[in-house]
Amino acid sequence: MMEVKCKSCSENISTHTQISEQQINEAIDKLTKIKKIRLVDDSTYEYRLSQCRDCKYLEFGVTCLQCGCFIRIRAKLADAGCPLSKRKRWSPI
Numbered sequence: 001m002m003e004v005k006c007k008s009c010s011e012n013i014s015t016h017t018q019i020s021e022q023q024i025n026e027a028i029d030k031l032t033k034i035k036k037i038r039l040v041d042d043s044t045y046e047y048r049l050s051q052c053r054d055c056k057y058l059e060f061g062v063t064c065l066q067c068g069c070f071i072r073i074r075a076k077l078a079d080a081g082c083p084l085s086k087r088k089r090w091s092p093i
């Protein structure tokens, strides 16, 4: 079993305890119910995910090693950006 150290917390995370699809969908569903949080439209969301899929900092297909976030959740947030700001990977040209 491989363990990695999360950049944003002190816990070691086992690859066997990754977040499930259901947990991600539940988290996104909760976000949609919070009025103060602005979400991106579906095409922007898919664009962001496509950028992450090609990124060397995407770990196990779910976590960004630059910010420690679950990408499927962070990419939904309109006010969130890719932490590699100089490259502006989440900004369509």
Ligand code: SF4
Pocket (backbone or CB within 6 Å): 051, 052, 055, 056, 057, 058, 063, 064, 065, 066, 067, 071, 081, 082, 083, 084, 089
């Ligand atoms: S948010 Fe940026 S740095 Fe993180 S995986 Fe996606 S493209 Fe890479």
